[in-house]
Amino acid sequence: MNEEAVQAAIDAALAGHTTINLEIYYWWCTALMIAIHAGFLAYEMGASRSKNALASGVKNILAFAFMIPTFFAFGWFIYLSFYNWQPFAEGFSLLGSIDVAGDGQGGVPWSAGMGPNLQDQATGVFWAAFTLFACTTASIYSGAVIERIKLSAFIITAVFLGSVVWIIGAAWGWHPAGWMVVEWGYRDVAAAGVVHTIAGFFALGILIPLGPRIGKYNADGSANDLRGHNMPLTVVGLMLIILGFFGFLGACLIYDPAAQWVNIYGIPSNLSAFVFNTLMGMAGGIIGAYFLTRDPFWMMSGALGGIFSVAAGLDLFYPPLAFLLGFVGGCLIPIAAKAIEKMGIDDAVGAVAVHGVCGVWGILAVGIFCAGYPGVGDIPAISFIGQLKGAVVMMLLGFVPALVLGYLLRMFGLLRVRNEVELLGLDPAEIPSIGYPEFAVWAEEVEPARGLQRSYRDDPPPRRDDVPPRRDDIPPRRDDTTRGRPAYPERPQPPTRRQ
């Protein structure tokens, strides 16, 4: 083997390692992102009252499960083909600018890349990472509507958010050829806008037609605090979400072991930049929320809000500036949550404040502190006006479709559970298992609920001999006597008519 052949063999081996490393990187980012959903599961179950804990969990699990096949069906196709979709740009053309024949072909569910393919080691892992981003949007929205939304309505709205709405935003503003990027220089490196702002304002759009929980507001309009049943579970859930976000943020970089890492816009970046500002933003958010509230719920929400406050410029901020941005985000959360509550909107977990408001703050912060930072190719430099317009687009993209869909579902009576079900609790009404059987938190409701589930599922009623006998039901045995009398005292006989 001559020298050139040896070199060619080495290059081929290195190329193979490069591709494999890329797969491994996104594989583990995706795995880590599942911690986000474990966290949201714990967070929302803890934030629910005990009569709704399991229903909140079922909702969260199903959001995850429905998002995966639907994102396979159309979400990935939308991302690849809608990047230049502006139906109102020049007259009205609903489908004219969708790139179906070009890049979109790679996302068609029956294309060669959308399945096991020995010559395509990228599509699967990128699809998986984006699918988990989609699941995250659904989980963000999920917490706001707990304890009164119908499960079916939640599935429909979550699929609409995760597999349609947010991914349109991602195609526009989180794609190197997205029209917001190319025309406005919109920059949102770690998805503050395309994930958090859209999901937060989508939640707001559903909360308006959904209405508050029974008991949230008094007749005079003052709000009651409907506390969840397990604050420690909620706080641990929030910490798990933060863990998962390290996978989320890592997957926002394009990993190429053989070259410079780049962000989603093709602009050089690296993980070191990400980790500086993720940690500093998180710390700022916790401390900001602690400063205003001293409440562990808001402190952990502040940790998330702090990360989202720096997410749009995660690879650009000086770390102490990221801390300050996170601090402001952490302070904004309780203020925004209170303002939303005063408006009569019952956001059970503060999702609009944490994700929506901090997402907008993060987008604007890039316009304020990073204006002029250059792009590559056709991408203009960052500008405040570009970021401001981008924030407005993200808010409207989340809010308006949700509001329309929410009112449509409400019109057909499909959005909210009946008042009787809400008062009884979603668990006893709809869930065939009990969250806390040892604790009689709603003992008087358990028996009717068991009957309800039994009758719905057409299970046969329990046979008499399945029930442990009561003392009175045990007949005395003839030979079981004490001093010639039966073991059990004879019960007094009811008087007869003759007497």
Place this chain on the structure above:
Amino acid sequence: MNSSPVEAMEGAAAIFTFANNPGMLQTIFWVMCAVLVVVVVSSIIHEIRVGSKVARRR
């Protein structure tokens, strides 16, 4: 039944079942979509039935 198009590993690309049969792929895809829709509809029916039962009992 070997439903994958691959008969030899040399130069193999898409190896999944029915990859060379677009009609079958689309059929399977639409079956998956139908399953999702049926589950959502069954959930709607479940909620309506449960809701009316709770309302009757209270």
